[in-house]
Amino acid sequence: MLLVFLSTFLINFVYKLNKTRPKLPPSxxxxxxxxxLHLLWPSFHKSLQNLSTQYGQIFSLRLGFTRCIVVSSASVATEVxxxxxxxxAEHxxxxxxxxxxxGNSGFxxxxxxxxxxxxxxxxxxxxxSTGQLEKSRAIREKELSRFLHNVFESAKRKEVVDLGQELMKLxxxxxxxxALSTSCSEKGDEFERIREMVKESFEVGSKLFFGNVLGPFAILAFWMFGKEVISLHERFDELLERILKEHEDQSGKKETEDLMDxxxxxYQDEKAEIKMTRINIKAVLMDFFVGSTGTSSEVIMWTLAEIINHPCVFNKVREEIKSVVGDTRLVEESDIVSLPYLQAVVKETLRLYPPLPVTTRKCRQNCKIAGFEIPQEIMVAVNLYGIxxxxxxxxxxxxxxxxxxxVSYRKQDETFSFLPxxxxxxxxxxSKLGLSMAHIAIAAMVQCFDWKVVGDNGDEALKVNTQVTNGAFIHxxxxxxxxxxxxxxxxxxxM
Incomplete structure (x- = not known):
């Protein structure tokens, strides 16, 4: 009798446990x-793509102490x-x-x-906004002109150009x-400082991710990398605070406004619907630089690499530019709308090499995705690269x-299959600013130059080596x- 009672109790207990446990995706x-974690090396996005072939379009992982749901299809991404x-709606x-x-003061x-x-x-x-981008168009065209003059000088001297470095500068x-026109217009050293700090931010980002996967032991990551992260933020803060003060001193004396203005x-509007602090201003600007500088130059570089490796595409872009612009002036941003093939080339580059291969979200409330229960607070990673x-x-x-x-992919945005x-x-x-910079830079570089590839040994090469680094980004x-x-x-x- 006791055995029957115990058996019945255990069966009911297991049944209730399974009934209350959320139905998570396979793992x-x-x-x-x-x-x-051992399954996600050497390439994070490629590893997730490979796992999706075994475990489906949605599956779950445990990254150290962090539970994560991975989405690898356009249909499930549409639900997210x-x-x-x-x-x-949160990272x-x-x-x-x-x-x-x-902290969390940025955008x-x-x-x-x-x-x-x-x-x-x-x-x-x-x-x-479109209006603000139009106001700043002359700034971008002036910087592009400066970049092209430098490349013409290199061509004249038959010097090899490291395009990664030069496009990052551009x-x-x-x-x-x-963003900071008055303070940076004549101070190249500040450009260099911001550029170096942006590069360092990408390296620090992977260490912040390491802190995430340690869960309750994230303090270990802080002991290891905290000083480096805080030092970077303090250097950004020192530079941006000085530029902010210069803008305050010049308030009302400028004809055009930059982003800092x-x-x-x-910040100075007492009736603003949200009161911004100085920390908020600097954090938003830091996000602006880190999120735009490296990714924009990478898109331009990958596009140029692919069209050099595909001469027919390169020549087709050049012919399209010539048919619209002629052969007496430099291509301008206003011409881009009339260059559909150039736009298609940049789109195809973004499809193959998205700036952020995997985007993450935090579930703010319990919900169901693809028939599975997604618990509140869990992290969801959408593999844009895989989709x-x-x-x-x-x-x-x-x-x-x-x-x-x-031709056949005009509605990718509606079907969530094109998500760079x-x-x-x-x-x-x-995204609109990033595309503007990529389109005009690629157009001008194709219009003005042929590009002879130089390999690692310094000799001329037939093709660009498009090998990708390991890790979470596509460098x-x-x-x-x-x-x-x-x-x-x-x-x-x-001249």
């Missing part, structure tokens, strides 16, 4: 403590970014964020709420002048074929070095 076998967008908190000077890391909505609205209507200079007006290389969505998904964006900047409320607000493993050969010089009559 690979785990290893104690590290969970599934559209159906349940509000439930996934996970960064490791030991409470100890970092800016990227701020929790969903009044402050974040205010900054989003400000970005869309003021900071990165995009950083454009952004510096747009716009933020400063909100945009899905053979069910794209023919020859690993091949560079820009024509696909001219994410989607939903937390999509990248600077070029080898420097892109080319010898520029002048094809068309729009400055010849004035």
């Amino acid at each position: 690979p076998p785990t290893i104690p403590v590290i969970g599934h 970014f559209k159906t349940h967008d509000l439930a996934f 996970p908190e960064l490791g030991f964020s409470d100890e970092i000077p800016y 990227f890391s701020a929790p969903y709420g009044d402050y974040w909505r205010f900054i989003k609205k400000l970005s869309m209507t003021e900071l990165l 995009t950083n200079n454009m952004l510096c002048r747009m 716009i933020l400063l007006k909100v 945009m290389r899905d053979p069910d969505l794209f023919h020859n998904p690993n091949e560079f074929e820009p024509d696909r964006f001219l 900047f994410g989607a939903g409320r937390r999509a990248c607000p600077g 070029m493993a080898h420097p892109l070095k080319c010898l520029p050969v002048v094809h068309f010089n729009p400055f010849a009559c004035v």
Whole structure:
């Protein structure tokens, strides 16, 4: 009788336990403590892509002490970014964020709420609006002209150009002048300092992620990397605080406004719907630089690498530019709308090499995705890289074929199959600016130069080595070095 009672009790207990336990997506076998971390090397996004072929379009992982749901299909991404967008309107908190000077004061890391909505609205209507980008177009064209003059000088001297470095300078200079024009206009050393700190931010980012996966032991990551992270923020703060004071001193004396001026007006407005602090201003600007400088230059570099490796595409872009612009002037931003093939080339590059291969969200409330229960607070990782290389969505998904964006893939944004900047409320607000910089830079570089590839040994190479570094980002493993050969010089009559 006792055995019957105990058996019945155990059966009921197990039944109730299974009934209350959420129905999570399938998961690979785990290893104690590290969970599934051993499955995510050497490439984070490629590893997730490979796992999706075994465990489906949605599966769960344990990264150290952090549980994560991985989404690898456009249909499930639609549920995250559209159906349940509000439930996934936050990024996970960064490791030991409470100890970092800016903490969650910026735009990227701020929790969903009044402050974040205010900054989003400000970005869309003021900071990165179509009107503001039009006002700053002359700044970008002036910096592009400066960049081209330098390359013409290199061509004249038959010097090899490290395009990774030069494109980083170009995009950083454009952004510096747009954001901090008065202070940076004649101070190249500040450009260099910001550029170096942006590069360092990418290295620090992986260490913050390490803090996340340690869960309750994140304090260990703080002991290891905390000083480095805080030092970087303090250097950013020192530079931005000085520039902020210079802008305050020049208040009302300028004809045109830069991004710092716009933020400063909100800070000084007693009737603003949200009161911004000085920390908020500097944190938003830091996000602006870190989120735009490196990613924009990478997109330009990957695009140039692919079209050099595909001469037919290169020549087709050049012919399109010539048919629209002619052969007497330099291509301008206003011409881009009439260059659909150039736009398709940049789109195809973004499909193959998204600036952020995997985007993460935090579930703000219990919900169901693809029939599975997603618990509140759990992290969800959407593999943008895997979705945009899905053979069910794209023919020859690993091949560079820009024509696909001219004919059969006109509604990718609606189907969530083309997601280089994410989607939903937390999509990248600077995508329009990034595309503007990429389009005009690529157009000018194709219009003005032929590019002879130089290999690691210093000899001329037939193709660009497009090997990718290991890790969480898609960086070029080898420097892109080319010898520029002048094809068309729009400055010849004035040089």
